[in-house]
Amino acid sequence: MVCTSVKEGTECSFMGSKGCQFNGGNCHPITEKCEGCQKVVKRPSGDYCLAFPDPTIKWRFGNCSMATHMKAKDEKKNGKVNPLKASKRRAH
Numbered sequence: 001m002v003c004t005s006v007k008e009g010t011e012c013s014f015m016g017s018k019g020c021q022f023n024g025g026n027c028h029p030i031t032e033k034c035e036g037c038q039k040v041v042k043r044p045s046g047d048y049c050l051a052f053p054d055p056t057i058k059w060r061f062g063n064c065s066m067a068t069h070m071k072a073k074d075e076k077k078n079g080k081v082n083p084l085k086a087s088k089r090r091a092h
């Protein structure tokens, strides 16, 4: 259903006829570590993640698996390119 809470207008699996069913009744704002991620959506009540209702959980045991900004940093840091992925990129 479409969210009528903090991420109004966004399709969400936690939204139901009785409102938001997520723990606490709405999404939680992003953490500092989320800044720069493409999944961040700005709303009047704050910045939220499009993928997860509580971003702090995604960072609790290491890097968020869906973070778009971390992948870019990792590739630059390692300086290595996966040859299979590189050939697929060239094919496009």
Ligand code: SF4
Pocket (backbone or CB within 6 Å): 030, 031, 033, 034, 037, 038, 039, 040, 048, 049, 050, 051, 052, 054, 055, 056, 058, 064, 065, 066, 067, 068
């Ligand atoms: S995908 Fe991960 S890093 Fe990106 S906003 Fe969501 S919780 Fe934060």
